[in-house]
Amino acid sequence: MKLFDVYPLQQVSLEKAAGSFLWDSEGQRYLDMYGGHAVISIGHSHPHYIHRITEQLQQIGFYSNSIQMPLQEELAALLGEVSGKQDYQLFLCNSGAEANENALKLASFHTGRKQVVAFTGAFHGRTSLAVAATDNPSIIAPVNESGNIVFLPFNDEAALEAHFKQHGDQVAAVIIEGIQGVGGIRMASDAFLQSIRRLCDQYGAVFVADSVQCGYGRTGRFFSHDHAGVQADIYSMAKGMGNGFPIGGIIIAPHIQPKKGMLGTTFGGNHLACAAALAVLEVIRDENLLQHAADMGTYLMDALQATGALENVRGRGLMIGFDVPEQHKNLRKDLLERYRVFTGEAKPNVIRLLPSLALPKAEAGLFLSALQEALALPVVV
Numbered sequence: 001m002k003l004f005d006v007y008p009l010q011q012v013s014l015e016k017a018a019g020s021f022l023w024d025s026e027g028q029r030y031l032d033m034y035g036g037h038a039v040i041s042i043g044h045s046h047p048h049y050i051h052r053i054t055e056q057l058q059q060i061g062f063y064s065n066s067i068q069m070p071l072q073e074e075l076a077a078l079l080g081e082v083s084g085k086q087d088y089q090l091f092l093c094n095s096g097a098e099a100n101e102n103a104l105k106l107a108s109f110h111t112g113r114k115q116v117v118a119f120t121g122a123f124h125g126r127t128s129l130a131v132a133a134t135d136n137p138s139i140i141a142p143v144n145e146s147g148n149i150v151f152l153p154f155n156d157e158a159a160l161e162a163h164f165k166q167h168g169d170q171v172a173a174v175i176i177e178g179i180q181g182v183g184g185i186r187m188a189s190d191a192f193l194q195s196i197r198r199l200c201d202q203y204g205a206v207f208v209a210d211s212v213q214c215g216y217g218r219t220g221r222f223f224s225h226d227h228a229g230v231q232a233d234i235y236s237m238a239k240g241m242g243n244g245f246p247i248g249g250i251i252i253a254p255h256i257q258p259k260k261g262m263l264g265t266t267f268g269g270n271h272l273a274c275a276a277a278l279a280v281l282e283v284i285r286d287e288n289l290l291q292h293a294a295d296m297g298t299y300l301m302d303a304l305q306a307t308g309a310l311e312n313v314r315g316r317g318l319m320i321g322f323d324v325p326e327q328h329k330n331l332r333k334d335l336l337e338r339y340r341v342f343t344g345e346a347k348p349n350v351i352r353l354l355p356s357l358a359l360p361k362a363e364a365g366l367f368l369s370a371l372q373e374a375l376a377l378p379v380v381v
């Protein structure tokens with residue numbers, strides 16, 4: 001059987017990982033400044049993570065959501081403590097798309113309404129509602145097309161206000177990433193997030209903060225929306241939550257009430273996934289990784305700006321992007337092939353940095369030296 005060929009792949013296969021390093025099948029070492037799409041939050045193969053999952057596997061790996069789950073309660077308590085959202089309620093699932101799907105569905109159940117407001121440049125996943133709210137027609141299948149989604153221009157307060165004035169009583173949810181990731185590291189302004197909060201309150205709509213990529217401590221606060229001083233009604237999360245173990249979830253403000261059977265999943269919140277997520281939060285807390293991500297982000301962004309060769313260096317904490325000028329258009333390829341550094345991209349010419357929140361300063365330095373050398377290569381004409 002062949003693989004269904006949907007992914008553009010780099011010519012590398014990895015066999016081992018530790019901290020911020022990866023090794024390929026020939027034993028060559030790579031620096032990971034991308035964390036496999038922002039997933040590696042506490043570093044590869046963290047000893048506490050391995051220990052917690054191994055120990056859990058030796059006890060019980062899985063049972064479905066039909067029994068008491070003290071591990072889920074332990075996870076909810078720790079997530080409340082580390083995120084500062086103690087009074088929220090946790091529902092666990094398996095991926096970012098599934099988290100957004102559940103968030104939007106719940107918003108619709110709660111309000112009895114159908115309309116979802118999303119923004120230009122947004123990426124919310126590939127399941128039916130999540131992809132319909134994603135601003136990329138090429139990945140929306142005809143069956144996913146929905147008259148229930150309205151796209152408004154990102155960071156345009158006047159357009160948002162005007163839409164609510166006309167259709168506010170139909171809006172079930174507004175969904176927004178605090179920093180658009182796939183969209184190219186575009187930050188939602190504080191004023192825009194505050195307007196969303198105000199209008200959702202005024203018209204009884206649900207504010208969904210997609211924190212799948214920008215959340216879980218990546219920006220130096222637990223949720224990037226926290227920087228704007230707003231509280232969303234639902235936060236969706238996944239990627240960094242399990243450091244590679246598939247787990248996602250939503251946390252839900254106390255005024256949204258559950259009903260039996262309203263949401264559900266077979267695998268979500270199983271014993272192994274909870275053990276992985278608990279290990280991640282314990283490391284984030286014990287190693288003070290939010291502060292570290294904030295500090296390392298400032299260090300990296302200052303250094304990137306100082307090269308003078310990159311355009312629009314932007315981001316927060318360890319969610320950083322910059323535009324690659326035309327004469328360095330091979331930069332990402334050079335970084336991988338010549339300097340063995342993994343980075344991410346966003347169309348048309350953005351490099352995205354999404355390393356582990358535990359990225360040591362020495363490894364950040366290795367990246368910066370590689371970048372300096374790559375930028376000094378003969379320019380592409």
Ligand SMILES: Cc1ncc(COP(=O)(O)O)c(C=O)c1O
Pocket residue numbers: 037095096097098100123124125126177181182210211212213214238239
């Ligand atoms: C902001 C955002 N939301 C949702 C998703 C979808 O997550 P998943 O691939 O786990 O379904 C992604 C994935 O890149 C994302 O960046």
